[in-house]
Amino acid sequence: MDNIEVCRLLHISKRTLQYLRTSGKLPYSTLGNKCYYKPEDVRALLDKNLTTNCG
Incomplete structure (x- = not known):
């Protein structure tokens, strides 16, 4: 994945x-x-941040 794909996927x-x-x-x-x-x-x-923020 390149920069553009990652930015779009993560909304960053x-x-x-x-x-x-x-x-x-x-x-x-x-x-x-x-x-x-x-x-x-x-x-x-993504999984690490979702777990950290939700749990």
């Missing part, structure tokens, strides 16, 4: 996504100048 801004990368909360890989994310890593972040 590019700046928030940058924060998640630099803080180590969302693993990523780069290819050229683009960042890519594994769908399972994005899902894990």
